[in-house]
Amino acid sequence: MDGFDYEPGYTYHLTIEQRPWPNPPADAPSVTWHLVRQISKDPA
Template sequence: MASAKNEKTFIIGPETADCTGVMPMKCLQVKEKPTESWTNFHSNIEGFTYEPGYEYVLKVKTERIANPPADGTSIRYILVRQVSKTRK
């Protein structure tokens, strides 16, 4: 079982935004506290299916990737549980 230090709470916004990773794509809008500004999230969250028009509160577990691809992230995000899903 993951220790609490490997878990984060993410607030996922009701819309995606245009962003650029390896190529132009749509990024989830994420923040960890309600008072923060939205930021582009360039990864995906394993086990989470995004549906536009809803704001989500998620508990996610983070795992380090030992040998990440050159164009990828060094952290893997895995859904622990969906705390809430609110229509916006």
């Protein structure tokens, strides 16, 4: 996901946005996911 750096050992609560990908490669999805806001990051 664009804008998000995952760290193992944490649970995240995020707000994300799905955006269309106008001309994706043939083997890729037609949408992309983007981080809007990280609400929380708690130890798992």
